[in-house]
Amino acid sequence: MRYMAEANSVSGKDLQEMFTAATGWLEKSAADVDALNVFPVPDGDTGTNMLLTMRSSIEESYQVANNSVSGVAQAIARGALIGARGNSGVILSQIWNGLAQGLDEKETMNGADLVECLLLASRTAYNGLSNPVEGTILTVIREAAEAAKAHAADVSNDLISVMEATVEAARESVANTPTLLPVLKESGVVDAGGQGLYTILEGALHYLKGETEQLKLRRPWMVASSIPLTTKVPQMVGAVDEVPYGYCTNFVIKGTELDPEKLRKRLEKKGLSVIVIGDESAVRVHIHTLDPGDIMHYVNPLGTLHQINIRNMDEQYRDFLEMQKERMPEVDTAIVAVVAGEGLSQVFTSLGATIIVPGGQTMNPSTKDLLQAVEAVPSEKVIILPNNKNIVLTAEQVPALTEKKIHVVPTKTVPQGVAALLAFDYEADLETNTVNMYQAQAEVRSIEVTRAVRASRLGGLDIKKNQAIGFLDGDLVAVADKTEEVLNEVLERVEPDKAEVVTIYYGADTKPAGAEQAAASIRERYPQLQVEVVQGGQPHYNYIASVE
């Protein structure tokens, strides 16, 4: 390998070596990438699939006689196409297809060529999919390409400099995938395909910079999620990252002198995701293989076989998707609700919300988040409940972005969202429901109690930092030291003697005892009121209450 630091361009031979180095770099972390798996079933071997796809590219590149980057890139693309495994492998082959287009008829590749290649790669990758999902390898290639373009235009179009910007953008993009894809957020992992692509680009950069020692001695970094593990998303349909292939084969061998270690080594040559556990008398085996018969043939002489279970993973995967869909209510019109907090999510789910998009105050979901939820529901008609005044506008962007029929009922608070959801009529059509839900949410009064983050003067009230403040339908109306005090004060403003039902949702940082006490005191003063206390678990707000 030559020292490349001064290089402005690379030859076909360099390109081939760069790919070989990148593949070696990926190989070091393939198992870690495999572990980034969000599905309970079946195993998604993303790292392994990408590695095998890369190897197929390398093999093909050695068949090329000429030394132009065009010839090598075409071989790489061809090799990836025939060797593509899994969803990430297929997308990777699309990316190399873009690379080959960008280098068409070129002898060498410079920084400007790389930018062109990355942009084409991004476009080709998106075009290859009927339903591109953000928060995956797609987002990573797109954002990396955009960064490369900006860097070349604004900073430098030196090859290594562009590649550095590309790798850095890819890393940030990978870290950000969980904010785009709730299944990742739920599992607290980054997207496996995105991580794989980042590792390949990083390996290529190490090669370009001549960092052979790095490549030999170090291991690729696994990008950490930019957001911590959060509450799970109920009934979210898993976005499709990885389509498994072949047969998931499980069995137990019973015998007298079994050697699990030896068996594992042999089986690792015959399949993927190999797990062998046990002792001399019994060994349990799990392996993904294209030819379960071959495995059986091999292990049969070792002892007696038990609990043999061979499942086609394609079917298993379809079953998994079906199961996810079955968990959703069978309705003509689906409801997407934006809610923060485990308890409130349960309230909304139990009242028939099809999908919860996590979010609320200070955690506003993007249009993309909402669009993705809308696309995920098994229904052509969807009603969105934003449940926060800062999210209404975002929600209103969604109808223009999808083929589905979307109505937004502009709920600005959680109580409005609950009232709207209660008014949902399973018999009515989309228009009637929208009107009914709009009217219902307009009738409820919303109380929100939180603590001031700084001192201020608002609505004629002097507020010290950390004091409890109360809002009625979004207007600041009360301030006091105790949150319960504020709750009562706001309640007094809505003629509680004329109301029927008060529901109090207490927040993540609020003690249930405080909420119960507040409820008891309200019941005492207004015996005709039905007062209900629910653990909302929402952040920021100590209390959210509805008065009906």
Next chain:
Amino acid sequence: MTVKIITDSLGDIPAEQAEELGITVIPINVIFGNINYRDGVDLTTEQFYDKLAAGKIYPATIVPPLGRFADTYDKVAEETGEIAVITSSSKLTASYDTALLARERMKKKCRVEVIDSLSAIMAQGLIVMAAAKAAQEGARLGKILEGVGNNIPRAHTRMAFGTLEYLRRGGRIGKAKTFLGTVLKVSPILGIRDGEVYPFAREHSRARAIDYLYDFADGFTKIDGIGVEDATTPDEADELARRLQSRFPGETINRSRVSPVVGAHVGPRVLGVAVLGDRD
């Protein structure tokens, strides 16, 4: 010779009215533990709910054997040559199938036609009562069957539930399963649609649920029958019946109670309204 009407006890027709209109009611059986009660015969609604409140045993229900249906046909055939059997929804009970098969077992010669009401409780009751009235007015079997056919899509019911637990255990919850597991204390409103239990609405308090039932009945224009029934809350039902009576002064409000066989599936505190009529 008047056409005779037979139905099963899911229709919740008050005994006096059944007698007055010449309707023969075949009781469905309610099983508590291993004791088999004939609905409305061995067990009244009060006795049923007392038992329900007293024990932890969930009751089961079973359609009586073919022979009981055939015997009933034979007995009724002593007075007539034409019988219309109007059963509860075939999607909820085995009554319809049993009624059909029983025709082959009867000894007497008599024309027996069986119709699936695709309904239950007072909605079924109102269809049956309208048919019985037509029969008393001299309509022949063909005309009566035609009338029943026209009335099936005109019979509507809504019930405010106290709990969905009995419906769930009895396996009749259908699409209303989406209402299960609600975190908030809501009053589910269910009805029957296309012969099955169907979720219609949820109200945040009992008072609102009762208002929903009133508004539901209020939405009808041409009315041929109204029924109000309760399980364990007669005062609520009486008050609702009074409100509906002043809304529809010309109509008779049929005040009924859910039969034990219905009670086994809907549980306590159910309050229902049924209307035979046209909606806007």
